[in-house]
Every structure is written in structure tokens, then in C-alpha cells.
Amino acid sequence: MNLPETDTSIFHSLRFVLVETSHPGNVGAAARAIKTMGFHRLVLVRPRFDNVLTHEEAIAFASGAQDILENAEIVDNIEKALDGCRFAAAVSARLREFSPPVLTPRKFAETVLPDVRINCALVFGNERYGLPNDAVESCQALIHIPANPVYSSLNLAQAVQVLAYESRIALLRNDTSVTENSPVGFHGQPASVEQIHGMLTHLEEALTAIGFLNPDNPKKLMPRLKRLFSRSGLETEEVNILRGIARQIEKRLTTGQRE
Structure with missing residues (x-):
């Protein structure tokens, strides 16, 4: 079963937000992960290198996903990155005392993503320091990848790949859910x-x-x-x-x- 991606706005509207990335290679690899799963939108918040989208390392690691880099956005803060979003989820290995509700990647993909009325964003942190608190507080959910607790270190692009994969599988499993049959349960317009x-x-x-x-x-x-x-x-x-x-x-x- 193949979902008609050209007609499905979720594949174009779901944004992958990378906050304060350090390595151009990771940005390129993230672009590749996004395109491999059929998604399109990449947003960078204060990347370390101003020329990251044209950096030779980013292009090399993108490996054919240069169009994702060419159409990517660079913004100054998390507010601009989430402008117009109706649901944002922070992806973090570190759980916080007063974090938003915690979801697994699969739970997010199966319950939140299929509601096309929601302009969703997945927010990823810096390779070394993760996400700052203000970015997490701007989100309605915290996504925790249930990795090996003894060694739970995921590369940034790997984390992007996990979320992109789960999102794609959920949409392929139930393509009718991208219309009016949504499991989320919203009856009115979700607040931004x-x-x-x-x-x-x-x-x-x-x-x-x-x-x-x-x-x-x-x-x-x-x-x-x-x-x-x-x-x-x-x-x-x-x-x-x-x-x-x-x-x-x-x-x-x-x-x-x-x-």
C-alpha cells in the first residue's frame, strides 16, 4: 500500500526543527533521513555555521537529499521555528520534572500526527547539550526514545530517522486517518x-x-x-x-x- 504523498499535506507540513546544531554533517544526514521517509520540511534554529546548508560536509552526508537543504529555513529562535504550529513535540533523552506529557515516538505517530488539522513540529536539540528548557516548554509533548538505558546515546540524525520512520509507518498503516477520521479526538480547532x-x-x-x-x-x-x-x-x-x-x-x- 502506497500513500499518495503528493496529495497528503502531512508529508509537506510536518516540520523537523534542529536547535543549535554543531556539525554540518549531522544536518545533511538529518535531511537524508527526512527525505527517505517522504517528508520535506527542515528548520534550523541558530546553527553553529551560517553556511551550513551549503557546507560541503552537509551536502556529502545528505547524499542526494540536497533539495531538503535547499528548501530548509534558518531562524533566530524557537518561536519563529514553531510559528503557525498547532502541536510541537520536543525529542529528548533527558526527562524533566515539569516536562510536558511524555510520549514514545510510536505513540506520537499513531495518535497526534494523523490529525491533518494540526500543523506539527518535532524539535531536536544540540548534539552535545540537547534541548534548552525554553524549547521544551514551548512544546505540548516530550518524546522519549526508549533506547538501551545502559547506552542510550543516539546521534542526532539517528533520532530524526527514528521519528521520521515511525511517522511514515503510522500514516501507511492507516491512510484513512489523514482525513476526517482522526484518533486524536479534537472536535474544535486545536490551539496554536x-x-x-x-x-x-x-x-x-x-x-x-x-x-x-x-x-x-x-x-x-x-x-x-x-x-x-x-x-x-x-x-x-x-x-x-x-x-x-x-x-x-x-x-x-x-x-x-x-x-
Whole structure:
């Protein structure tokens, strides 16, 4: 069974985001991994080499996937890399105390990816240091590859290959799921990364205004709320409701102060 990739937007919309890559060869190898599985979109955030996309090592390791390099984007920050995304997942070997919900590559591919209404991104970190916390916090899920715990070191391009493979297999297994029959369960328009970030900022301001959150001693309230909302799969209308609650809190406080 062959999925008609030219007619399937997921193969063109799923973006592979590489943050602060060090080695041009890994970028080329990642491009090869992406193209091998039928995907197209590569985004680099602050790569070490400005000319990485034309670097001879990147071209050599791309091994025929130069078109992925030629069409790749280079951006200054994770916000630009995720612009327009409705679901972003960070790929990391290091689990974090207040990370978003943790998924395996297969779980992500089988439950999130088939919903074509979601413009998805997979975010990978630097070869040596992994992903910074701000990149992880910008995502709704953390993908952990269940490698050998005694030796779990994966090359960047290998990690990209694992996610690209699982994504392709999930789509090939159930090609009807790339239409309206989605297992994700969204009924409304999924909220974008920017919408959720704006809502959390607004909610933090309202909680501070009523004294529920002490900005001088916030403890871990906001990371816990981010984790809670990441599990819920927020829709645009739900984000609007939460922002409406925050506005009403601020309005009542302002009215009370006048009285």
C-alpha cells in the first residue's frame, strides 16, 4: 500500500526543527533521513555555521537529499521555528520534572500526527547539550526514545530517522486517518503554540493580580499549569474561554478598586 504523498499535506507540513546544531554533517544526514521517509520540511534554529546548508560536509552526508537543504529555513529562535504550529513535540533523552506529557515516538505517530488539522513540529536539540528548557516548554509533548538505558546515546540524525520512520509507518498503516477520521479526538480547532503561550501569560498576570501567585516566590505554579494544559489538548475556543476568565478577574479587580 502506497500513500499518495503528493496529495497528503502531512508529508509537506510536518516540520523537523534542529536547535543549535554543531556539525554540518549531522544536518545533511538529518535531511537524508527526512527525505527517505517522504517528508520535506527542515528548520534550523541558530546553527553553529551560517553556511551550513551549503557546507560541503552537509551536502556529502545528505547524499542526494540536497533539495531538503535547499528548501530548509534558518531562524533566530524557537518561536519563529514553531510559528503557525498547532502541536510541537520536543525529542529528548533527558526527562524533566515539569516536562510536558511524555510520549514514545510510536505513540506520537499513531495518535497526534494523523490529525491533518494540526500543523506539527518535532524539535531536536544540540548534539552535545540537547534541548534548552525554553524549547521544551514551548512544546505540548516530550518524546522519549526508549533506547538501551545502559547506552542510550543516539546521534542526532539517528533520532530524526527514528521519528521520521515511525511517522511514515503510522500514516501507511492507516491512510484513512489523514482525513476526517482522526484518533486524536479534537472536535474544535486545536490551539496554536502562540495562542497557548499568550493565554498562560495572561493567566499568570491575573493570578498575580488576585494574590494567588506571588511573583517574588512563584514556586512551581506556572510549570505545573503548563503541564496540566499540555495534557488537555487545548482548542482555540478553550483558550479564549480561559483568557475571558482572566479578563473578567482583571475587570472585577479594577471595578472594586474604583468603588
